[in-house]
Amino acid sequence: xxxxxxxxxxxxxxxxxxxxxxxxxxxxxxxxxxxxxxxxxxxxxxxxxxxxxxxxxxxxxxxxxxxxxxxxxxxxxxxxxxxxxxxxxxxxxxxxxxxxxxxxxxxxxxxxxxxxxxxxxxxxxxxxxxxxxxxxxxxxxxxxxxxxxxxxxxxxxxxxxxxxxxxxxxxxxxxxxxxxxxxxxxxxxxxxxxxxxxxxxxxxxxxxxxxxxxxxxxxxxxxxxxxxxxxxxxxxxxxxxxxxxxxxxxxxxxxxxxxxxxxxxxxxxxxxxxxxxxxxxxxxxxxxxxxxxxxxxxxxxxxxxxxxxxxxxxxxxxxxxxxxxxxx
Amino acid sequence: xxxxxxxxxxxxxxxxxxxxxxxxxxxxxxxxxxxxxxxxxxxxxxxxxxxxxxxxxxxxxxxxxxxxxxxxxxxxxxxxxxxxxxxxxxxxxxxxxxxxxxxxxxxxxxxxxxxxxxxxxxxxxxxxxxxxxxxxxxxxxxxxxxxxxxxxxxxxxxxxxxxxxxxxxxxxxxxxxxxxxxxxxxxxxxxxxxxxxxxxxxxxxxxxxxxxxxxxxxxxxxxxxxxxxxxxxxxxxxxxxxxxxxxxxxxxxxxxxxxxxxxxxxxxxxxxxxxxxxxxxxxxxxxxxxxxxxxxxxxxxxxxxxxxxxxxxxxxxxxxxxxxxxxxxxxxxxxxxxxxxxx
Numbered sequence: 001x002x003x004x005x006x007x008x009x010x011x012x013x014x015x016x017x018x019x020x021x022x023x024x025x026x027x028x029x030x031x032x033x034x035x036x037x038x039x040x041x042x043x044x045x046x047x048x049x050x051x052x053x054x055x056x057x058x059x060x061x062x063x064x065x066x067x068x069x070x071x072x073x074x075x076x077x078x079x080x081x082x083x084x085x086x087x088x089x090x091x092x093x094x095x096x097x098x099x100x101x102x103x104x105x106x107x108x109x110x111x112x113x114x115x116x117x118x119x120x121x122x123x124x125x126x127x128x129x130x131x132x133x134x135x136x137x138x139x140x141x142x143x144x145x146x147x148x149x150x151x152x153x154x155x156x157x158x159x160x161x162x163x164x165x166x167x168x169x170x171x172x173x174x175x176x177x178x179x180x181x182x183x184x185x186x187x188x189x190x191x192x193x194x195x196x197x198x199x200x201x202x203x204x205x206x207x208x209x210x211x212x213x214x215x216x217x218x219x220x221x222x223x224x225x226x227x228x229x230x231x232x233x234x235x236x237x238x239x240x241x242x243x244x245x246x247x248x249x250x251x252x253x254x255x256x257x258x259x260x261x262x263x264x265x266x267x268x269x270x271x272x273x274x275x276x277x278x279x280x281x282x283x284x285x286x287x288x289x290x291x292x293x294x295x296x297x298x299x300x301x302x303x304x305x306x307x308x309x310x311x312x313x314x315x316x317x318x319x320x321x322x323x324x325x326x327x328x
Numbered sequence: 329x330x331x332x333x334x335x336x337x338x339x340x341x342x343x344x345x346x347x348x349x350x351x352x353x354x355x356x357x358x359x360x361x362x363x364x365x366x367x368x369x370x371x372x373x374x375x376x377x378x379x380x381x382x383x384x385x386x387x388x389x390x391x392x393x394x395x396x397x398x399x400x401x402x403x404x405x406x407x408x409x410x411x412x413x414x415x416x417x418x419x420x421x422x423x424x425x426x427x428x429x430x431x432x433x434x435x436x437x438x439x440x441x442x443x444x445x446x447x448x449x450x451x452x453x454x455x456x457x458x459x460x461x462x463x464x465x466x467x468x469x470x471x472x473x474x475x476x477x478x479x480x481x482x483x484x485x486x487x488x489x490x491x492x493x494x495x496x497x498x499x500x501x502x503x504x505x506x507x508x509x510x511x512x513x514x515x516x517x518x519x520x521x522x523x524x525x526x527x528x529x530x531x532x533x534x535x536x537x538x539x540x541x542x543x544x545x546x547x548x549x550x551x552x553x554x555x556x557x558x559x560x561x562x563x564x565x566x567x568x569x570x571x572x573x574x575x576x577x578x579x580x581x582x583x584x585x586x587x588x589x590x591x592x593x594x595x596x597x598x599x600x601x602x603x604x605x606x607x608x609x610x611x612x613x614x615x616x617x618x619x620x621x622x623x624x625x626x627x628x629x630x631x632x633x634x635x636x637x638x639x640x641x642x643x644x645x646x647x648x649x650x651x652x653x654x655x656x657x658x659x660x661x662x663x664x665x666x667x668x669x670x671x
Contacts, residue, residue, distance in 0.1 A: 067416065101449030108447040117415055118448070122439050128408020129440060135409055136416040139357060139394060146412075159435070162405035169400060323450035324484050326508040328536070328583050 010060070010221060012285050018060055018217050019280060020294045022052040022273045025076045027298040028085065031306065032075070032092060036252045041092055045106045048076035050247040053272035054179050055080040057220025057242075058147060061228045067115045067133035067146040069126030071179075072107050073246070074119030077149050082114045089305035095312035102315045103323070115144075123184075124150060124157035127176065131163050134172035138235065145173040145231040153184025155198050164205040164239060173231035175224065178241040179214065185250050186258045199241035207237050214242030215272045218279075244272075333525040341494035341526045342383050342459075342515065345501035346421065348530055350391050353419060356505055359397040359410050360423030360459075364388040367398035380425050381461065381520055403433035407458065411441045411510075414456040419505055424460040427514070428474040441510040442485030456511075457504045462490075463516035463554055463604065464641040464652055473641035473648075475553070475604040478611050480512045481582040487535055488581040490514035492556040494524040496579055499533035507535060514581075516554040516604075538585035540592070544574035547598040547662050550589055550615055552578050555602040555653060562658035571666055581611055589615060590623050597628035598665045602653055607635040629665045634658055 010018065029047040036045055048055065051073070059080035062068070070077040078088055083099065091098030092106050099109050110118035117133060120126045130148035137144035154160055155178055167174045178198055182189055195201065202209025208230065212223045220242055227238035245267040249256040256264075280286035286294075336344065350356045363384045365377025374393070378385025388396040399406040403424065410422035424430060430437070437458065444452045462475040480488045487509050491497040497515070504511035541556060542563050551559035556577045563573035574592050578584065593599050599619055601612040612633035619631055634653045642648050 069412070099449070100447055100451070103449050104447040110448050110452060112415070112448075112452060117412065118444070118452070120440075122435060125408070125435060125440055128405045128436060129412035129415065131405060132409035132412020132414070132418075132420075133416045135359075135397075136413040136418045139355070139413075139418060158432075159404045159408065162400075162402035163408070165400055166402055166405040166409060170397065323446045323448075325487070326445070326453065328487075328509075 014060060015280060015285055018056050019276055021056045021080055023294055024298045024301060025052045025079050026273060027302045028079060029075060031302045033252050043105055045252045046073040047248055047252060048073050050267065051179055051181060051244045052076055053217035053220050054214045054242045054244055057217045058177050058224040060221050061224045065115055066144050067117055069117045069130040069148045070119040071126060071149055071151055072119065072121055074109055078109050078116055081116050083111050083116060085301055085305040086308040089309040090312045093309040095309055096315040097312035101319055124154035124159040127159050127163035130174050131167050131172050134174045135170065137173060143232050145175065145228055147175045147177055149177045149179060152180040152189045152198060156192055164207065167237035168205045168207045171235040172237055173235050174237040175227040175231055176239045178239060179244055180241055181244050181246045197241060199239050202239035207239060209239040211241040214244030215270045217272055217276050334528060335523050336494050336526040338494045338497050338522050339383050339520040341498040342501055343385065345498040346384065346387060349502055349505040350395065355418045357395045357397060357418055357420050358384055358387065359399060359406055359420055361399055361401055361425060363396050363423060364398050403429060404436060407433045408436040408440060410456050411436055411454055414454045415444065415452055419455045421457045421459060421505060424458055426472050427460045427462050427476055428471050438483055442483050446485060453508045454510045455508045457513055459513045459515060461515050461517045463518050464648055465518045467643060467645050467648060469643040470640035477514050477581055478605050478609065481611060486582060487511045489535060489579060490553040490581055491579060492553055492577050494526045496533055498526055499531050503532040503535055514553060518554050536580045536583035536585055538588040539577045539579055540574065541577045542575040544572040546572045546596055547600060547665055548574045548592040548596045549600045549602060550576045550578055551602040552611055555604050558653060558655050559602050559658060562655040565655060565659050566662055571662055573662060586618050589619065593619050593623050594626045597626055600632045600634060600658060600661055602634045602658060604636065607633060607638055632661050634661060
């Protein structure tokens, strides 16, 4: 129990890490949005602005060798899991130094060395993969866990239901982190489901289901700590629903006509970074000086990543034909 | 060659291949529905089925439930889990009970298994083997009788093998499990009880190599899976009429051994492709196109495709037999090619 209690009360260092990570994700995403709108980036990009507390609160409970499967809105998970910012940005730019040599893009960022099995362009597809990673950990007798991030939309897909049941039946150390931001593309979850708390669905599979305020990184961190501990020590999966919000549209460029300015503003008032910042300032864990320092560090790290990406070469045509098979 | 050749059924040969693969490598697991069978029932029934067709029978006894994993009926989840396990250090062998069931889990094969290596820039491997069954002839209707392996051949990133003999089944199974790419391993249900020589111990057959099952000079027959047996039957009948047919068992559909096929056609000048899959956009069309574009000047006659019609497999046994290509059709086709003047 001592280790679980320690996880519930993050120390100053962990709190500062959470703050700096959330700021870094926000800064990265704002820059991505800006570069997309000015035509430097192309394709389908989904930014994580507003939801930072979920990725950071959860990944703050993970080890480097724990596994994560991500979603189409995956940059935040990648950063919180420790992926290299330069190579992430180079991937978004489609450059040869990108995480995937420019062949994956925003929706397919991955880095096995950091346990990131991949962002995913298919809603709900990461859940079975996370089950498999957890199965692999069980068979190799490690105590690694797997986290599957998913959205509220994915919780209506078949793979969600099959995966929760499979994880329960096979005793897989998985935490299903449901980022309920209220919208599947442009459709509200009120329309698409008849339960208020999507975590209630866990009961149907005989596993714990927990709902937390996803705008409160400490609440996420605490609940994730319990879920990760259950997975690691008892091989019990958990469905952890984090109620959150995305400040921008579904994809960069989506005007979001399906929701009101007032609604967006109300969530911005509860901003996860501001909340933590105020608390840390009050508690003296952050000073006005260190606050500015973290923000400047984030800006510089993102600038550096953009410079790296812009200077990286475009992949040669031969790269497009490589990696279809190991050999054929 | 050996003093007394041991024979096994096709079913036993695959079972032995799995057993050897699992003994050799502790990361090889079986995961799917009823791989043991009887899970959750009386413990004495733990190996009640040993796979829906008895192919994995007895393996749980040697390797235990940790490595022979029964799952709920959740192809999306367990084939996806096999892919995720393959990404993270295991070599799972999973089981899509009938190829017709692919509709419920194609996502995990098309978008995850097949694309992971490519989309990661070569940093992720998916060494998964997906066993599946094909074939009409059992009277089980259209949803349990497809042979739609061409669907997988169509997809970059997947390899596809379809062994005909027990010998090839064991050797290709071992090669498939050891391969670092996802391999679809196609078993025709009608072959399970066929018997043939299978050496004990370890051997593997490289993916991408066809087998010339019978030498001939007048006409080349390229056949797939059970249709190889039908083609061989036709070749024997033709021999009595003085027509010498060469029969090639494609064995590996992706990669396809085009060189062996082309070499044969250059010798015979005539090609019949025999396939149990649907005709449109299938292997027969693919092989016909390759040969037509790469060996056109050697062809004495147009390439012929013998397949079922573009229709579903009927239930009624009489209709089902009419549906399937048989030796008579192949013989008549070959006779036509031998007598007609070149077009």
